[in-house]
Each structure stands twice: as structure tokens, then as C-alpha cells.
Amino acid sequence: MKSTKLIYMILPYTRRELPGWGKLFENLGGYKSELWKDAPIRTIRGKFHQYLMTLDLSSWHERMTYFLGRYYELDIQKFMIEAVKPGDSFIDVGANLGMITLMAARCVTPTGTVHSFEPNPLVFKRLQANVSNNELQQVTLHNCGLAEGESELTLTVVNEELGMGTFTKIPQQDESLISNQYQLTVYRGDDILPEELPGITFIKIDVEGFEPLVIRGLDRTIQRLHPVILTEVVPEHLERGGFSVKELCEIMQNYGYQPLNISTKRSGLRHHLQLTKLTDNQMTENVLWLHPENNLSSRLEKYFKES
Incomplete structure (x- = not known):
């Protein structure tokens, strides 16, 4: 859906945790679980520990971890x-x-x-x-x-x-x-x-x-x-x-x-x-x-x- 496509564009903003990232994430549907039912599995490196994390974006807490680059x-x-x-x-x-x-x-x-x-x-x-x-x-x-x-x-x-x-x-x-x-x-x-x-x-x-x-x-x-x-x-x-x-x-x-x-x-x-x-x-x-x-x-x- 449009909202979930747009939200990936703010990854540089959320990963840096710049002021207002939470509101932007919310407005683009980040907390709306119904939009993420068919979301993909993604693997990223954590920004604090640099280890690989495999995350299911249909889960809200894993989705938060993905967009922040760290455990929430x-x-x-x-x-x-x-x-x-x-x-x-x-x-x-x-x-x-x-x-x-x-x-x-x-x-x-x-x-x-x-x-x-x-x-x-x-x-x-x-x-x-x-x-x-x-x-x-x-x-x-x-x-x-x-x-x-x-x-x-x-x-x-x-x-x-x-x-x-x-x-x-x-x-x-x-x-x-x-x-x-x-x-x-x-x-x-x-x-x-x-x-x-x-x-x-x-x-x-x-x-x-x-x-x-x-x-x-x-x-x-x-x-x-x-x-x-x-x-x-x-x-x-x-x-x-x-x-x-x-x-x-x-x-x-x-x-x-x-x-x-x-x-x-x-x-x-x-x-x-x-x-x-x-x-x-x-x-x-x-x-x-x-x-x-x-x-x-x-x-x-x-x-x-x-x-």
C-alpha cells in the first residue's frame, strides 16, 4: 500500500532518530498493523552492536527495531x-x-x-x-x-x-x-x-x-x-x-x-x-x-x- 511504500523513504531519518521521527513514523502508518500483514522479512545490522538481526516487519516490535536500527x-x-x-x-x-x-x-x-x-x-x-x-x-x-x-x-x-x-x-x-x-x-x-x-x-x-x-x-x-x-x-x-x-x-x-x-x-x-x-x-x-x-x-x- 501507498503508506508502507512511503515510510521506507524516512529510513535515514528514523535510523538517526532525528527530532520528530516518531510522529512521522506514526503518520505514515508505522503503527497500523493491518497495513503490514504481508510485510517482508528483512535482515539488518544493529547500529549499537553491529550484529545481524532478521526481522519480520509484520510484527510491531520487530518493525520498530528495523526502522530504528536498534531494539526499541x-x-x-x-x-x-x-x-x-x-x-x-x-x-x-x-x-x-x-x-x-x-x-x-x-x-x-x-x-x-x-x-x-x-x-x-x-x-x-x-x-x-x-x-x-x-x-x-x-x-x-x-x-x-x-x-x-x-x-x-x-x-x-x-x-x-x-x-x-x-x-x-x-x-x-x-x-x-x-x-x-x-x-x-x-x-x-x-x-x-x-x-x-x-x-x-x-x-x-x-x-x-x-x-x-x-x-x-x-x-x-x-x-x-x-x-x-x-x-x-x-x-x-x-x-x-x-x-x-x-x-x-x-x-x-x-x-x-x-x-x-x-x-x-x-x-x-x-x-x-x-x-x-x-x-x-x-x-x-x-x-x-x-x-x-x-x-x-x-x-x-x-x-x-x-x-
């Missing part, structure tokens, strides 16, 4: 660029297609290590392809989900977005959106991860409300290494899993962690990382948890600002 969640990537260094370890729980895995692989370099967990078998094949196409020897892939203990659970994929999979209960009003279900075995992360991990350890957990159970299954790793932990905090997702934001905060505080908000601030054409201390009633969608015995603060001191 900028705050997480800016944090990784500044915080994750060669020789570190990164654990990606809920790796999806591997957008964060690729960024982590670039940051830790071949001297570090990345462990990526993705239970959805269809999504895992694409994750495998993204890692294989870039010959990332520092990445170890695990086709399984994590939880508090080993058990058989149902992974439900909601709507046609491959990444929208959850082990939590789907509300009755959303059952019509279910596109697939899988009976899968989940494991304790402590039983899979090696005892020794090089450098500072980072753990990213984005599992649609299952975060507390993943954390409990990483108990030994957390108590031994005091890793930097990044979690998604979405009240509706946590409630589906039988938890609340307050309970998640209590779990993390019992381990001695303090929550921080990750954001970016634009200055001219550049985006700069900002970190702000949070309280229990200030939770944001992506929360960074730091332990006082982790020496990451020295890397990030200049990015802190008063709340």
Missing part, C-alpha cells in the same frame, strides 16, 4: 552500554528473539559469557538463528523456562506476537486472544547456571508476571554473587501470576537490593542514561535492582540524579 527499548540498551563490560556475565531470562542477548554479547565480548533462556519453541528457533548467524561463541542458549522449582507448566501465547508468552493464568476475557499453548518443563535457574561466572553478573528477567518465581529459583546465585538484576514490573502481569508489586519489592528487599529507575534524557541528537532511586510506590516498568555489595556503582556514579 532504548533505556535498557543505554544502561548495558555503560554498565556491562568485557569479561562480565549476562543472564537473559525471557530472551525472546535475542535483541538483548545480542547487545549483551557485544558488551561482554568473547572474554565474557551470556546465558539466554527462552521456552517458546518457535521463538527459540529464531533466537538460535540470530546467535548462529553472528557466530557468538560466548552465548549459551537454553530452550526452557525458569521458575522456583522443576515442574510441568503451560506456556500460553497471547495474540499473534511471538513474544507474548506467559506461564501465568490468562483472564477469561482474553482467552479469545490465545494463539498457541505448549506443555513445557521449567527448571530452577540455580540448577542450570554454572557455579562460577566471570566478572560482574547481570540478570535481566522479562517473563510477563512470572518474575518472583524466577527470582526464587535463582536464590543461590543471588546470595552468592549479588548480581545486578533488571526486572519488568507490570502490576497486571504480576497479578496474573498471583503476585503484587509490593510482594516483588519485598522479595528483592529481603535480599538487600535497592530499586532504581532507568531512563534516558535527550540532549541535542544524543540520548544520555539517567538513574533515579525509587521507593515501593514509585515502581516503573523497568526496574534496576542494585545490591550494596556489588561494585557496579563506581561505573555508574555519574548517571545518578536526585528523584
Whole structure:
């Protein structure tokens, strides 16, 4: 259609993220999924990590990645660029297609290590392809989900977005959106991860409300290494899993962690990382948890600002 043909003309504008790119993208139909049902598969190199990414433009988040030249969640990537260094370890729980895995692989370099967990078998094949196409020897892939203990659970994929999979209960009003279900075995992360991990350890957990159970299954790793932990905090997702934001905060505080908000601030054409201390009633969608015995603060001191 005309709109989708015109939108390719603004690629130089969106890739540079020039002022007003979002409005231009919207006006030309970038967010209208019905216009992209028959969109092609494209392969590009990420502008931050320079690795190949194969993207299905019919999916809104892959489409955004294509037009930006990077994974669409900028705050997480800016944090990784500044915080994750060669020789570190990164654990990606809920790796999806591997957008964060690729960024982590670039940051830790071949001297570090990345462990990526993705239970959805269809999504895992694409994750495998993204890692294989870039010959990332520092990445170890695990086709399984994590939880508090080993058990058989149902992974439900909601709507046609491959990444929208959850082990939590789907509300009755959303059952019509279910596109697939899988009976899968989940494991304790402590039983899979090696005892020794090089450098500072980072753990990213984005599992649609299952975060507390993943954390409990990483108990030994957390108590031994005091890793930097990044979690998604979405009240509706946590409630589906039988938890609340307050309970998640209590779990993390019992381990001695303090929550921080990750954001970016634009200055001219550049985006700069900002970190702000949070309280229990200030939770944001992506929360960074730091332990006082982790020496990451020295890397990030200049990015802190008063709340």
C-alpha cells in the first residue's frame, strides 16, 4: 500500500532518530498493523552492536527495531552500554528473539559469557538463528523456562506476537486472544547456571508476571554473587501470576537490593542514561535492582540524579 511504500523513504531519518521521527513514523502508518500483514522479512545490522538481526516487519516490535536500527527499548540498551563490560556475565531470562542477548554479547565480548533462556519453541528457533548467524561463541542458549522449582507448566501465547508468552493464568476475557499453548518443563535457574561466572553478573528477567518465581529459583546465585538484576514490573502481569508489586519489592528487599529507575534524557541528537532511586510506590516498568555489595556503582556514579 501507498503508506508502507512511503515510510521506507524516512529510513535515514528514523535510523538517526532525528527530532520528530516518531510522529512521522506514526503518520505514515508505522503503527497500523493491518497495513503490514504481508510485510517482508528483512535482515539488518544493529547500529549499537553491529550484529545481524532478521526481522519480520509484520510484527510491531520487530518493525520498530528495523526502522530504528536498534531494539526499541532504548533505556535498557543505554544502561548495558555503560554498565556491562568485557569479561562480565549476562543472564537473559525471557530472551525472546535475542535483541538483548545480542547487545549483551557485544558488551561482554568473547572474554565474557551470556546465558539466554527462552521456552517458546518457535521463538527459540529464531533466537538460535540470530546467535548462529553472528557466530557468538560466548552465548549459551537454553530452550526452557525458569521458575522456583522443576515442574510441568503451560506456556500460553497471547495474540499473534511471538513474544507474548506467559506461564501465568490468562483472564477469561482474553482467552479469545490465545494463539498457541505448549506443555513445557521449567527448571530452577540455580540448577542450570554454572557455579562460577566471570566478572560482574547481570540478570535481566522479562517473563510477563512470572518474575518472583524466577527470582526464587535463582536464590543461590543471588546470595552468592549479588548480581545486578533488571526486572519488568507490570502490576497486571504480576497479578496474573498471583503476585503484587509490593510482594516483588519485598522479595528483592529481603535480599538487600535497592530499586532504581532507568531512563534516558535527550540532549541535542544524543540520548544520555539517567538513574533515579525509587521507593515501593514509585515502581516503573523497568526496574534496576542494585545490591550494596556489588561494585557496579563506581561505573555508574555519574548517571545518578536526585528523584
